[in-house]
Amino acid sequence: xxxxxxxxxxxxxxxxxxxxxxxxxxxxxxxxxxxxxxxxxxxxxxxxxxxxxxxxxxxxxxxxxxxxxxxxxxxxxxxxxxxxxxxxxxxxxxxxxxxxxxxxxxxxxxxxxxxxxxxxxxxxxxxxxxxxxxxxxxxxxxxxxxxxxxxxxxxxxxxxxxxxxxxxxxxxxxxxxxxxxxxxxxxxxxxxxx
Amino acid sequence: xxxxxxxxxxxxxxxxxxxxxxxxxxxxxxxxxxxxxxxxxxxxxxxxxxxxxxxxxxxxxxxxxxxxxxxxxxxxxxxxxxxxxxxxxxxxxxxxxxxxxxxxxxxxxxxxxxxxxxxxxxxxxxxxxxxxxxxxxxxxxxxxxxxxxxxxxxxxxxxxxxxxxxxxxxxxxxxxxxxxxxxxxxxxxxxxxxxxxxxxxxxxxxxxxxxxxxxxxxxxxxxxxxxxxxxxxxxxxxxxxxxxxxxxxxxxxxxxx
Numbered sequence: 001x002x003x004x005x006x007x008x009x010x011x012x013x014x015x016x017x018x019x020x021x022x023x024x025x026x027x028x029x030x031x032x033x034x035x036x037x038x039x040x041x042x043x044x045x046x047x048x049x050x051x052x053x054x055x056x057x058x059x060x061x062x063x064x065x066x067x068x069x070x071x072x073x074x075x076x077x078x079x080x081x082x083x084x085x086x087x088x089x090x091x092x093x094x095x096x097x098x099x100x101x102x103x104x105x106x107x108x109x110x111x112x113x114x115x116x117x118x119x120x121x122x123x124x125x126x127x128x129x130x131x132x133x134x135x136x137x138x139x140x141x142x143x144x145x146x147x148x149x150x151x152x153x154x155x156x157x158x159x160x161x162x163x164x165x166x167x168x169x170x171x172x173x174x175x176x177x178x179x180x181x182x183x184x185x186x187x188x189x190x191x192x193x194x
Numbered sequence: 195x196x197x198x199x200x201x202x203x204x205x206x207x208x209x210x211x212x213x214x215x216x217x218x219x220x221x222x223x224x225x226x227x228x229x230x231x232x233x234x235x236x237x238x239x240x241x242x243x244x245x246x247x248x249x250x251x252x253x254x255x256x257x258x259x260x261x262x263x264x265x266x267x268x269x270x271x272x273x274x275x276x277x278x279x280x281x282x283x284x285x286x287x288x289x290x291x292x293x294x295x296x297x298x299x300x301x302x303x304x305x306x307x308x309x310x311x312x313x314x315x316x317x318x319x320x321x322x323x324x325x326x327x328x329x330x331x332x333x334x335x336x337x338x339x340x341x342x343x344x345x346x347x348x349x350x351x352x353x354x355x356x357x358x359x360x361x362x363x364x365x366x367x368x369x370x371x372x373x374x375x376x377x378x379x380x381x382x383x384x385x386x387x388x389x390x391x392x393x394x395x396x397x398x399x400x401x402x403x404x405x406x407x408x409x410x411x412x413x414x415x416x417x418x419x420x421x422x423x424x425x426x427x428x429x430x431x432x433x434x435x436x437x438x439x440x441x442x443x444x445x446x447x448x449x450x451x
Contacts, residue, residue: 012248012258014284021420022444024308026427026437071258106437136424174307175207187246188305190208 038159245303266336317345324418
């Protein structure tokens, strides 16, 4: 068996050099002239960017490790994207906002605590390895939250809804863990959640 | 946003690890075996779900993989896992090369609530598989047979060669036994003389031929390597099947053929 994995690999995970694809249905194809990204919910004034506007937002390059609940991990993946902090600077957040739902083309949703996507912990990836993010990997834009299992990194993301009380998303209501911290191995319902 | 993925509410249940016992090993093809495992805490699964298998070496190093359940929920007290041996696979090589009847395997499940089909969900049912992607679809077929579902089912199954067709004899037998079931094979690498099935990768024309009699109300389940799943799912959308009626699962350890 494979042993002596780097300490960057969470329990129960194995390393892959491929970039596997997982999704529940067909890959949505939204033309860029119909694409927009929105922040709504518990904010004073919702905000929306169309593709051309989104492209003009400041981007950063991120090198992150990703961990899929189906057991593969991939180290040092390289993305270009817009920090969620940058996006949230455009809205005034209601103090009651504690959670966020990411919503996507195709109807997929996923939930997480708001503070787990702040302070540099999440970005909207639009390039992978220096090229536009391919549709099967979530392009044109994917939420990337490296600290949580990769299903939280919602493909085809179209916006974030800020909410007060937590609400399970798609996989979270189908037996997967509500939180999804790979280092605590929070894979399925009932797995350790602090 | 425009469409809502249809999901079925499932009662959450905490998944505990349990120790199963190998009661049968069957060689399906040269690189594929089916392991029948007796479970102390068996619960009925939904066809399409999987189990996680965990191996622990003497030093305490643990590794896990997910394997689709091949058996129907009507086969009580045990599950069948059909596993392809991957040269680089640290779990599949162990299962294939080491495991024998009477051995114990740690696992937990059943897991997964979207890529599932149960008789009450109805049809018509279009199942499309590539290689070992047949496994969760076989659970659906076996469930379909066990409950004598009225929904017509069609399987389109892509394999490299005739010898690589998993469950070949059982599929042939079921096809003859159940009038509501039709099976279409395609062989992409080589085919025996006199082969009357398809002999190319699944394309739009093949999909149209197989899916057409079902109209646009069909429920599609696609499982296989990423390229096949992408092609088939996109193809069905272009044939007018609403995306929300198409469920996909990528197969293999990394989802790459």
